[in-house]
Amino acid sequence: MALKIITSQCTVCGACEFECPNAAITFKGDTYIIDPDKCTECEGQFETPQCVAVCPVPDTCVPV
């Protein structure tokens, strides 16, 4: 259970990085990646995953 970022869609704005309650998102190389071991899809924490909620491009943070 984790989300991933579709690199080709990502604008590298970084908004998801500090909304993630699990510190699962980091900047690696040219893009942001989600650590699947840390990602909980915000279950029990928020109604919707925070990266999905803040991402300016639809369908960029999606389930693995």
Add this chain to the structure above:
Amino acid sequence: MSAPLIPISGLALSDRAQMGQAAEKVGCSASSCGSSAGPADMDPATWAKVKDHPCYSEEAHHYFARMHVAVAPACNIQCNYCNRKYDCANESRPGVVSERLTPEQAARKVLAVAAQVPQLSVLGIAGPGDAAYDWRRTRETFDLVSSRLPDIKLCLSSNGLALPDHIDEIVAMNIDHVTITINAIDPEIGQQIYPWIFYDGKRRTGIEAATILRDRQLKSLEMLHERGVLVKVNSVLIPGINDDHLIEVNKAVKARGAFLHNIMPLISDPAHGTHFGLTGQRGPTAAELRKVQDACAGGANLMRHCRQCRADAVGLLGEDRGQDFTLDKLPETIEDTPEARAAYREWVAEERRDRATAAQFAEAATEPVETPTLFAVCTRGSGRINLHFGKATEFQIYEAGADGIRFVGHRRADNYCLGGHGDSERMDEVIRVLEGVPYILCAKIGEGPRARLAAAGIEAIDSLAQDYIETAVAAVLASRNACLGRSAESA
């Protein structure tokens, strides 16, 4: 690396001397440009805050440079006119950057620019996302820079949504200029501009989003004003959506203490990939912009010299040198030269005193102008005619009218993205943008362009090179009046 914008050594001596000559030759100079531009128009504390800030003082924008560092890419709202995904280095519009920087890289870049551009007085963070939402990076950058360059003013731009959370820190860090973009105070209109906001852990849309955003923006403005921070409000003029409404916005922000209101034209092009660009929403014409600005007379003071610069712009407002200072071009070791900036500021202070004296002189001497006349000026700063016509990518527009000679805006004739086209196309563009302007004042112009402009009814004048803009405008008016007087006598 290229030379400073204006070499200080040459500037002080030659211009001082020329100033003297100009005063003798013409005997007058008009009032300094901009309605609320000078120290006489505001209290000393406010003048001290704005006198070196090119965006907050029209008068200062002739002398001082700003730079933006793109350290804050994240944003908490979506605006229909904004897309940060694409960049063309030749494009000038907000939200566009060539490279995003870490706070450390940004601090190095600021040091490098400060060492080479003595005109630098302001460091701003204007995204490309939102400086207040991306607060950690904004704060870290400001902390690094203020410890190294205490004489550089700090400034930031925000959509206002996250601003109320950081007001105390903003005040503590001596950030005394904050810009908030407010495009609507009526949520019905706001929802046509903002498809969503991200607030309190949730994406929100429609009226709810527009209402929360409006409330937070106005709250930020009030809080900052109470604490003595100067606030500029930016509004994007979107024809058919908020054109009439901006008069209400102007009143609302004035009532809450905004220092300046900057009404900017929507930049819209399908190639930018913005919602408005893709749906064919057009930007306003120069005349439509002017109409809304004029309709706001008596409200909050208007900024008319905005160049809608990139989030990584460097230099005087009309002259972006960002490409000279990309990360790969920064020198290994950077020696700061605070004494060069101090010397430049002293020179400006002296220049301003002279200009103020010349202006008083002129107030009495200039005859009232019955029909307002527009002048296009080629300048690279210092309030003088000192740029070759062929080098100008924009013209500063001055109007001589019943209330004196004042700056009314600028018109762009960028040669960007015309690569491959000849001078002929560029001239067509220049003639098109100068509609309604009968005179061009420039340092020099070739005979070919002069003839083409003349054929279009525009007189190019290069005999007043190096004069103050107002002095030159007054001289042109005087000689025109003399000609009219002679022809009246002979008739």
